[in-house]
Amino acid sequence: MTPISKRIGVLGAGQLGRMLALAGYPLGQKFGFYGMSEDEPSALLGNMHLHSEEADNLKALVDFADVITFESENTDLAVVREIAKTTPVYPGERSLEVSQHRGKEKTLFRDKGIPCANFAIINSLEELEKAVDVIGVPSILKTTTEGYDGKGQFMIKTGEEVEQAWNEIGGRELILEAFVDFHRELSLVAVRNAHGEHRFYPLVQNVHHKGILRYTIAPAQEVSEEVQKQAESYIQTLLDELDHVGVLTLELFETDYGLFANEMAPRVHNSGHWTIEGAQTSQFENHVRAICGLPLGSTEPKQPIAAMLNIVGETGPVEKVLQKENAHLHLYDKAERTGRKLGHITILSDTQDNLFADIKSLNDFLPL
Amino acid sequence: MTPISKRIGVLGAGQLGRMLALAGYPLGQKFGFYGMSEDEPSALLGNMHLHSEEADNLKALVDFADVITFESENTDLAVVREIAKTTPVYPGERSLEVSQHRGKEKTLFRDKGIPCANFAIINSLEELEKAVDVIGVPSILKTTTEGYDGKGQFMIKTGEEVEQAWNEIGGRELILEAFVDFHRELSLVAVRNAHGEHRFYPLVQNVHHKGILRYTIAPAQEVSEEVQKQAESYIQTLLDELDHVGVLTLELFETDYGLFANEMAPRVHNSGHWTIEGAQTSQFENHVRAICGLPLGSTEPKQPIAAMLNIVGETGPVEKVLQKENAHLHLYDKAERTGRKLGHITILSDTQDNLFADIKSLNDFLPL
Numbered sequence: 001m002t003p004i005s006k007r008i009g010v011l012g013a014g015q016l017g018r019m020l021a022l023a024g025y026p027l028g029q030k031f032g033f034y035g036m037s038e039d040e041p042s043a044l045l046g047n048m049h050l051h052s053e054e055a056d057n058l059k060a061l062v063d064f065a066d067v068i069t070f071e072s073e074n075t076d077l078a079v080v081r082e083i084a085k086t087t088p089v090y091p092g093e094r095s096l097e098v099s100q101h102r103g104k105e106k107t108l109f110r111d112k113g114i115p116c117a118n119f120a121i122i123n124s125l126e127e128l129e130k131a132v133d134v135i136g137v138p139s140i141l142k143t144t145t146e147g148y149d150g151k152g153q154f155m156i157k158t159g160e161e162v163e164q165a166w167n168e169i170g171g172r173e174l175i176l177e178a179f180v181d182f183h184r185e186l187s188l189v190a191v192r193n194a195h196g197e198h199r200f201y202p203l204v205q206n207v208h209h210k211g212i213l214r215y216t217i218a219p220a221q222e223v224s225e226e227v228q229k230q231a232e233s234y235i236q237t238l239l240d241e242l243d244h245v246g247v248l249t250l251e252l253f254e255t256d257y258g259l260f261a262n263e264m265a266p267r268v269h270n271s272g273h274w275t276i277e278g279a280q281t282s283q284f285e286n287h288v289r290a291i292c293g294l295p296l297g298s299t300e301p302k303q304p305i306a307a308m309l310n311i312v313g314e315t316g317p318v319e320k321v322l323q324k325e326n327a328h329l330h331l332y333d334k335a336e337r338t339g340r341k342l343g344h345i346t347i348l349s350d351t352q353d354n355l356f357a358d359i360k361s362l363n364d365f366l367p368l
Numbered sequence: 369m370t371p372i373s374k375r376i377g378v379l380g381a382g383q384l385g386r387m388l389a390l391a392g393y394p395l396g397q398k399f400g401f402y403g404m405s406e407d408e409p410s411a412l413l414g415n416m417h418l419h420s421e422e423a424d425n426l427k428a429l430v431d432f433a434d435v436i437t438f439e440s441e442n443t444d445l446a447v448v449r450e451i452a453k454t455t456p457v458y459p460g461e462r463s464l465e466v467s468q469h470r471g472k473e474k475t476l477f478r479d480k481g482i483p484c485a486n487f488a489i490i491n492s493l494e495e496l497e498k499a500v501d502v503i504g505v506p507s508i509l510k511t512t513t514e515g516y517d518g519k520g521q522f523m524i525k526t527g528e529e530v531e532q533a534w535n536e537i538g539g540r541e542l543i544l545e546a547f548v549d550f551h552r553e554l555s556l557v558a559v560r561n562a563h564g565e566h567r568f569y570p571l572v573q574n575v576h577h578k579g580i581l582r583y584t585i586a587p588a589q590e591v592s593e594e595v596q597k598q599a600e601s602y603i604q605t606l607l608d609e610l611d612h613v614g615v616l617t618l619e620l621f622e623t624d625y626g627l628f629a630n631e632m633a634p635r636v637h638n639s640g641h642w643t644i645e646g647a648q649t650s651q652f653e654n655h656v657r658a659i660c661g662l663p664l665g666s667t668e669p670k671q672p673i674a675a676m677l678n679i680v681g682e683t684g685p686v687e688k689v690l691q692k693e694n695a696h697l698h699l700y701d702k703a704e705r706t707g708r709k710l711g712h713i714t715i716l717s718d719t720q721d722n723l724f725a726d727i728k729s730l731n732d733f734l735p736l
Contacts, residue, residue, distance in 0.1 A: 004686055005701070022390055028686075028699030028711070030412055044398055046412050280693060289690065298693040302670070318372055318396075322657065325648060325666040331396030333373070343396070 009065030013042035015332035021045040023284035090245040090291040095266040138179040182253035189272040278306040311343040377433030381410035383700035391652035458613040458659040463634040506547040550621035557640035646674040679711040
């Protein structure tokens, strides 16, 4: 172990843990994972501690680790609180608590003056009817917790759909959010270490299909310096308020009225995968640096423009990717399944036109 | 497992295996290692099979693997031959056999018209005396097998040192090589896949201290296109003659009389570590692609000039490296020991002057 080495325990063993490990080993860090199966994407990349009814393998991971981090905002808060009594967990409990509950998240945005959609917390059909009267239609009803890639959501287009919406996803705490008429979705990945040092990657543009991110353009084109600074000020407010240590991602809508915060993720983010080859320091390396108390690395892009294409559902003709000089392949070693993220492709380019020509040549990987 | 995935078994578990794994996982490959201890640099990066007197753990690795590769030219040839009966081993036996014996290597160079120092194989003091008469002084006496980083060598400066030289390293097969008066040492890393596709990285310049590589400048400055092509033709001859699959490195002396081949290594090479951040595709990824039968990736540099500094003996003030925006740290998770390679630093730059200023700012890592 070198002077800067730490043993990092990751709650989860998916592709994010895998890419954290690939970025962290070169810094002399060691990794352990807590997962459900030996087939998970991180399983070969460190000490794998399997969830078990018989043995306290979570304790084994915590005993191994100098610092604990997590892959998902759906990580059990009670578990994190228990671990934090003996071992530092980054990002902290507060970041996890807020980001796993859409109501707390939106409340924080509002309290801190970060523009976001009007919203109301809903616990009954009556509350929903009342909220639809105030917020109007179209509006989106969502579960306050869990749900990702568009799951657990209902778009209410007319007042007549209120009861159907409640029947489909109600019976639990929900949030009704005003529909935001946006031009495009942007996101900002930022990182903060325990010394309060901040770094921001450029805003990127995200394109979804059926609720799943399909590609990201980095940096987002036609973003003024003022808009970039505005987004940075929002996320810096959140980082400092939460005393966040590690990467934090803020998803934003670009509208006629400026940026609206949609949601945040207390972790490395799919829209930041382009940074592996595309930025001086990847989001994964910067997360590792942050949670290990190390200086943060430059977030500058290495080339004028890049794209990240998700490989979703089927692996597809990946040899085509290997044949492209400016493309980089990342497979997560996951079995094919509809809607599942199996890997991604990064394309680096000098101009937007060339980039789009390259994306077009890989359109096997895009939904059409 | 995706359509392009293979299970790669590595004989050895040092830093080269570690960096191969870090490059290979993103392509969907899985790794296993055969090593001596759980503390080796690759141990956490795949299935670790430990050498044991009681169990045939090498067989376990071979059973795991779709393809076998090795970290060192000192790998036991008999072991490789046995494995090759059931499982493909890349690079092949012939590359290993030639490169682990300085006599066979120099003979191949000579037979293929690749300029190299005059040499003679020595099995007795008498043969040594006779050879010194023919080859002259200064000349270098070396063991034909093993020996690296300058170990197992004796520089004979005058005829009176012949007996001392024999006493110090003799009693086994030796090779006497004429001393080559060179301006600088260059190396070329190349890769060939089973379909006979070749790629060449640019020539780089290597600077040694006490027989250990301390830094590499990539590409080597003031190399004409003609010299680059000359070096490529030498290594292509070797690649094809050996039916080599994987990375091959050729060390060369630049002299008044053109390039002289010094030695070759049938593997990824310390002088190619800069390619991790500095080239479109790293030597490690290209080795993995080659041995898995995949198309090779671009070997183009990503920036005008780069340097690779080895971290030798002591880890040193590595936080300084993390604070430099254009520097990348690679630690191998090895304990400090005099002369041991513990890691390396890659610096990317736009001009030679800026690069040298950056190197100077990290001179804690250079011998002075």
